[in-house]
Amino acid sequence: QEVDMQQQAENIRTVFNDPTNFNVKHPLYSPWTLWFDSPATKGRNLPQTPMSSFPQTPLLQTPGAAAAQGWMEDIKRVISFDSVEEFWGLYNNIVPPSQLPQKANYYLFKEGIIPAWEDEANKNGGKWSIQLPKDKNRNNVDRMWLYTMLAAIGETFDPLLSNPDAETPSQSLITGVIVSTRPQFYRLSIWTRIAPTGAGGDDDKLRERIESVGRHFKMNVLGYSDSQKLSGPLATEVEFQSHKDSEKKGKQSGRKIVV
Amino acid sequence: SLAKSQTIPQPLPSALATARIIEDLGSVSYPDGIQSPKVELNVNAKQGKFRYDRDFLLQFMAICKEKPDSLPPLDAIGLEPADQSFPM
Numbered sequence: 001q002e003v004d005m006q007q008q009a010e011n012i013r014t015v016f017n018d019p020t021n022f023n024v025k026h027p028l029y030s031p032w033t034l035w036f037d038s039p040a041t042k043g044r045n046l047p048q049t050p051m052s053s054f055p056q057t058p059l060l061q062t063p064g065a066a067a068a069q070g071w072m073e074d075i076k077r078v079i080s081f082d083s084v085e086e087f088w089g090l091y092n093n094i095v096p097p098s099q100l101p102q103k104a105n106y107y108l109f110k111e112g113i114i115p116a117w118e119d120e121a122n123k124n125g126g127k128w129s130i131q132l133p134k135d136k137n138r139n140n141v142d143r144m145w146l147y148t149m150l151a152a153i154g155e156t157f158d159p160l161l162s163n164p165d166a167e168t169p170s171q172s173l174i175t176g177v178i179v180s181t182r183p184q185f186y187r188l189s190i191w192t193r194i195a196p197t198g199a200g201g202d203d204d205k206l207r208e209r210i211e212s213v214g215r216h217f218k219m220n221v222l223g224y225s226d227s228q229k230l231s232g233p234l235a236t237e238v239e240f241q242s243h244k245d246s247e248k249k250g251k252q253s254g255r256k257i258v259v
Numbered sequence: 260s261l262a263k264s265q266t267i268p269q270p271l272p273s274a275l276a277t278a279r280i281i282e283d284l285g286s287v288s289y290p291d292g293i294q295s296p297k298v299e300l301n302v303n304a305k306q307g308k309f310r311y312d313r314d315f316l317l318q319f320m321a322i323c324k325e326k327p328d329s330l331p332p333l334d335a336i337g338l339e340p341a342d343q344s345f346p347m
Contacts, residue, residue, distance in 0.1 A: 016322065019322050019323075022274050024287070036336060038337055040337035076336040085275055088319045089323050089326060092323065100340070151313065155300075156311075156313070
């Protein structure tokens with residue numbers, strides 16, 4: 001028996017045992033897709049390339065998602081992956097946010113969820129986001145984006161996911177994460193599947209769960225302290241807003257949770 | 260075509276393409292100096308549904324450098340570094 005187990009252990013070679021001839025890889029909790037857009041991907045600015053040379057945007061199945069199709073034509077699917085090893089192969093061969101052109105976005109979403117409000121998985125959700133002045137954060141944004149992606153693919157944003165008291169593990173709250181570059185600032189966002197509505201009761205529990213995601217983002221991912229005030233010129237606090245509230249105009253859109 | 264594939268040697272499939280998925284994290288023993296994923300993240304883990312802490316994941320950064328086969332040429336999707344010689 002002991003020999004068998006030893007034999008088995010010797011047959012398992014991770015990248016740490018053998019970087020070129022490993023025979024096992026670490027599966028992610030969910031498969032992910034990276035999307036990208038910038039002025040260069042829109043309309044005619046895109047260089048003519050054979051259609052087979054890059055993955056196609058998947059067909060949109062739901063009416064809501066179809067409404068987002070016009071916009072989705074301008075965003076490019078870069079790659080899908082489902083293991084830790086593939087993630088790093090991608091990370092080590094792609095452009096970091098600090099070197100992206102202005103007005104570019106990376107969207108890292110769970111496979112099958114398009115990075116639009118209209119997707120079924122997003123329409124009842126919301127987002128945590130922070131805006132950071134570009135000049136002060138050029139040297140921070142790459143690390144912040146990496147840590148945001150690692151918390152997403154490692155599924156550590158949502159503490160309830162591994163609640164040992166829960167009879168059945170709950171579904172992950174997170175649908176995707178985004179980094180945006182603008183002339184004056186960067187923005188990082190975490191999209192959630194659902195959002196509190198202020199109804200009380202079970203909604204209060206959801207609000208607590210959403211807030212714990214925000215605190216994890218602020219402290220463990222971005223590296224700020226709990227009480228640190230972040231807003232200032234071109235900068236916001238770490239704040240949450242439901243997509244439905246974001247769509248409202250003017251003062252009505254003001255309902256936000258801040259950590 | 261067949262003729263073409265005979266003249267151009269096919270690259271060996273990468274380890275990434277042939278490696279199998281780990282089904283039981285407990286069956287993996289890492290070399291000295293490599294830290295395992297935090298156990299408390301995977302108390303109720305179902306097969307292949309694992310969560311990983313950042314310190315564990317960061318250990319792969321310096322090792323997994325090979326460009327994935329499925330990554331398209333970045334210029335084909337308009338994904339190119341901005342000119343860094345001018346401050347923006």
